[in-house]
Amino acid sequence: MAVRCLAGMDFDSNVYLLTGEDPILVDAGTGMHHQDILKWLSSFTKKGKVRRIVLTHRHYDHSGGASALAKELGAEVLMHPLDAPAVREGDPRQTLSYMFGVHSQPVAVTELREGQVLTTGDSSYEVVHTPGHTSGGISLYNREGKVLLPGDTVFIGGVGRWDLPSGNFEQLAGSVKKLLSLAPQELYPGHGDISQNGATGILEEALKYLGES
Numbered sequence: 001m002a003v004r005c006l007a008g009m010d011f012d013s014n015v016y017l018l019t020g021e022d023p024i025l026v027d028a029g030t031g032m033h034h035q036d037i038l039k040w041l042s043s044f045t046k047k048g049k050v051r052r053i054v055l056t057h058r059h060y061d062h063s064g065g066a067s068a069l070a071k072e073l074g075a076e077v078l079m080h081p082l083d084a085p086a087v088r089e090g091d092p093r094q095t096l097s098y099m100f101g102v103h104s105q106p107v108a109v110t111e112l113r114e115g116q117v118l119t120t121g122d123s124s125y126e127v128v129h130t131p132g133h134t135s136g137g138i139s140l141y142n143r144e145g146k147v148l149l150p151g152d153t154v155f156i157g158g159v160g161r162w163d164l165p166s167g168n169f170e171q172l173a174g175s176v177k178k179l180l181s182l183a184p185q186e187l188y189p190g191h192g193d194i195s196q197n198g199a200t201g202i203l204e205e206a207l208k209y210l211g212e213s
Contacts, residue, residue, distance in 0.1 A: 013062040020120025031065035056151025057137040058083035060097040067105040081111040083136025132172025133160030148184035
C-alpha cells in the first residue's frame with residue numbers, strides 16, 4: 001500500500017494518489033496546476049487507470065480542478081451528499097470560488113455514504129463522515145495500515161476553519177474525537193506536511209487547541 005502526495009502549489013490543496021491496480025485520486029486542487037497534476041500522475045500510473053476522484057469536501061481549493069481532471073482522465077467524481085450539491089451546481093459561495101475571483105465549473109458527482117469502502121485492489125479505505133469544516137466533509141481511513149486522510153478536518157499543528165458556510169465548531173470537535181478513536185498512525189491532511197508516525201498525538205493536540213481534551 002502506498003499514498004503518494006503532490007504538495008499543494010499556490011492555493012491548491014495537497015493532492016493524493018492511493019496506489020493499486022485501481023488507483024484513486026483524492027482531491028483536485030483549484031485547477032490552476034492541471035498540467036502539473038497530470039504530469040505527476042503519469043509518473044505513477046498510466047493514463048486511463050485513475051477512474052475515481054474523491055473530494056474530501058466542497059471548497060474550491062480541493063474541488064476546482066475536478067471538472068477538467070475528470071474529463072481528462074475519464075474519471076468519476078465522488079463526495080458526500082451534503083457537499084455534493086454545491087459542486088454539482090458550481091455554487092460560487094458554497095464552494096468559495098468567489099474568494100479566488102472565479103466561478104466554479106459544475107461537476108457531475110456521485111455520492112459517497114458513511115461507512116462505504118473504496119478499494120484500490122491493494123488496499124481498502126473507509127469513508128468516514130467528518131463534518132465541521134463543511135457539513136459534508138469526509139475522511140478516508142485504511143484500518144489495516146492505520147492510514148488517515150482527513151481532508152481539512154485536522155492538520156499538523158491545527159484544524160480546519162469552522163466559520164465558513166456550513167462549518168460548525170461542535171461538529172468539528174466531534175469529528176476530531178471520532179478520528180482519534182480510530183487510532184491512526186499515518187496522517188495525510190488536506191494542506192501542509194504529512195506525518196507517517198504520530199497521527200494520534202497530532203489529533204490529541206488538535207483537541208487541546210479546540211479546548212476539548
